[in-house]
Amino acid sequence: MEGNTKQKQLSVLQFILSISIALFAFLWSLDLMTSTFHVIGNETVIKILSITSNPFISLFIGLFITAVIQSSSTSTSLIVAVVASGGMTLENAVPMIMGANIGTTLTSTIVSLSYITNNKEFKNAIATGVMHDFFNIMTVMILFPLEYYYHLLSKLSTSIASVFNLSTIPTKTGQVTSSGLFDFINSFLIDAIDYEIILVLIAGASLFASIKIISKIISKRMIGTSEERFQEVFFKHKLNSFGLGAMLTAGIQSSSITTSIIVPLGATGKIHLSKIFPYIVGANIGTTITALIAAFNKSEAAVSIALVHFLFNLIGTLIFLFIPYLKQLPIQYARKFGLMTMQYKVVGFFYILFVFFILPLALIFLNRL
Template identity: 50%
Template structure:
């Protein structure tokens, strides 16, 4: 008589699915809660913390290295990219500063697979294959940084595209912080307000939010890894490496679900080392994982400010462009693999070569770049006075200007009205190309006196002319601006604006507006804004 195995009740079969689904949703909610708490905490820190973050990340090389080192230390690019989104959303970091930080995170996350590959040092043949696999991810990201970082540094390549896409999708200018920012609705906001009120310490709040955020990511990974059975390498190999397209797709999908390219790429190292999978078959999986890891930034930015969404777009573009160039273009696509294989062969001959590579890539080279580019960015604090001669109202506002001496771009963080969190009310981008100066959406053509052109803004059509070009202009005691172009802006329908004429004093030497005047029909001065101080930080 044949005994039948007991049939597991359907209810029992569904219990793990329901339990794991609940765990996943819970981890996601905790993740969003921690992100919201982090943004609120960063805003709570105030202007001093903003200035510190601004100065720290002002140098793109410094921002690149901070992203690299932080990710290497905590072994999670998901956490560091989420932090970057929070910093941008809170107004503490501009998009242009956050992009190098994200690039560094992309390189930093590869250190895990490299360290795992060095664990095969006692097994000669496996060691070569392991190092080649572990460092393929390194070389892909390093080459992508080498290609895109100069384009971003000199031309704002990624930030310009990300800004354009973000503005196109949301039909409004890119902005940073929002007074009514909310991820979880009224209930979540109430809890966060209670926590902030109770703790009442910005630094402690930030640390708490980071701990909760990191814990939620780790918990999420463990649940997903257990659900998908990633501990079984045979299952991993059978499903994910049948062909390049499938391998790429699975790398993207699994990493997007787990939110960790560190785990998925690290799992590939022993598979290739033991000849379960060939390196060529594993390459598309690693590249897919690189794309999949960008999902975290999108989740974090989804309910966020447009600038944060633009950062998520820039993160995706960085990885996507890298895949297109270093995988799809013939000849170039062999470069990461050849470099990785070459290093693998070198480590086979000289075992310490792998450790030397690790030291140089993640420590010596970044620190050297920081040292030799320590003067690449200048940060100045500008103070402007405002006078209304009609109402007799006087006030002032500050701008933190980050200028690149050899760069076409600069950023202006404007603190133009009181804020309980001292957050910048807006971040302006300044672009200078020959005799063209673009301050956000305002274009100034630095031409001869008498030059005029027609243009249009939200107030209607206007004519803008250069009245005169001053060799220098005294602004206040001890402060002068050189090469000042005096523009006059006059609308064709003056009833649509507060005054009929506006005079703008633009310094070609500083790439700044140093003075602004509003005039009545009779030429009487109604309002004036004047640069009164410029101090390096």
């Protein structure tokens, strides 16, 4: 008995140590990236702004990048770092955040294609997978015009950051702040490495790896192998489902993982789409925690863009989870798409290629001509 207790204590200590190291690497990589973008200088900043000044292109850049790296947590953290360095304005970054929310849905959609050999399960799996897509796409369709014409999200997030003084170190626009914790390491690396692109690659690799490590450690600890208990306890009520999606994703820091693990349950029909939808919406809220952590001790603009990520998902939640008619739309269209894909299986593959790759790349390419 005593041996089991010691083993559990050791397991908890290992868990805390692993998470602490991964979190340290995450915060350091963000700080290094912010410092590096600041060092790169105005010429590169102008090039970045020339691409992202078009809000439509910015939207699809965010979509494409997130679809490729399959982590909205990573892409939004990168956007926070660029905004904190002064390399991008808040208004130009908002559409990119919206695109990142769509791009992160690719994983669950791809997972759903693995059920292609069983028509009934394939229909349910596709419906479960694309429901996340449709929720984010519909939210973008509502909020993108409001941001484009009235700057709704950027103004709202700036007001909240200003009123509550969420930026602990006030800065001028484009000025980078540092917590001081990583100053020595970053100064050494910037002085020792002459090529800024190498510094960006180091920071990017560390950022991506740290998020993946945190995701793997926490998902193994929180989810475990008890799938039956997992569904019985948490999917009885809408709020339970929503809370599970939010808390699980906040811990794992990957909505791609938390929405993908629900696909098998949806495919087999053990959980209906109406119960899965609040879980997916909750996952969208939970994934915003990373950007808020990334913005800690950065400029007010960085805090504002992190709040944009949260507000985008919060407003989408309020619209599609509580308004009577609208809350059925993502579920209804997901079901229809699942039925169509069951009849014409090529539709699912074409949808993925077109929405996540062909359309974004085509628009980005045409904009550069």
